[in-house]
Amino acid sequence: MTTLYLIRHGQTQWNLEGKYTGQSDIPLNETGRAQAKAAGLNPSFPPPDAIFSSDLIRAVETAELVAAGWGYVGKIEIDSRLREINQGVWEGMHFDEIKARFAEEFAAREANPLDVAAPGGETVGEVKARVVAAIDEICGRYPHGKIGIVAHGLALAIVRAWLAGHPIQDVWSLIPPNAQIIKIERKREQI
Secondary structure (H helix, E strand, O other): OEEEEEEEOOOEHHHHHOEOOOOOOOOEOHHHHHHHHHHHOOOOOOOOOEEEEOOOHHHHHHHHHHHHHHOOOOOEEEOHHHOOOOOHHHOOOEHHHHHHHOHHHHHHHHHOOOOOOOOOOOOHHHHHHHHHHHHHHHHHHOOOOEEEEEEOHHHHHHHHHHHHOOOHHHHHHHOOOOOOEEEEEEOOOOO
8 A cells, every 4th residue: 555645736826816827837936835844844744755746846846845844855756747737728817717718618628527628728537547647657666655746736636536436527626725735545456
């Protein structure tokens, strides 16, 4: 059994402003840096055997700050499969603006997120395929280890839904707050 510490990146300015970030490479803001430092000092989570991070700067910064708090001395491994969903043309836009300008596309994606993407973006099904492949490979490398996974809201929600056996439609309710650590077990028989 592999113990996963799922850690969403700290707050960014776009999070604060309510913009869809997706794969835009936005850094942490000061609040986000403070959140990440605090997460690494949480005594409920002892240092892991390895840390993996999305390649986007907000995740990498969070991983570095959490690792420093843990006193982790290993190398943080970067895996682009842990990236957030590509939101296509919606990136940088506010939710209300997207609903107003892309009402039909938004409704279609809400009705079928597994198969319908934002214009120029990815489907939830595509994100699930790459994120699950990454987690499965990481757990295969550390079948009895404690692993930190620093990624993004939807990517981590997909992992939570997958490992808990929830339908993918529940994914939106499983998005963790910024810089929260969620401990979850991945049993070997889970596929």
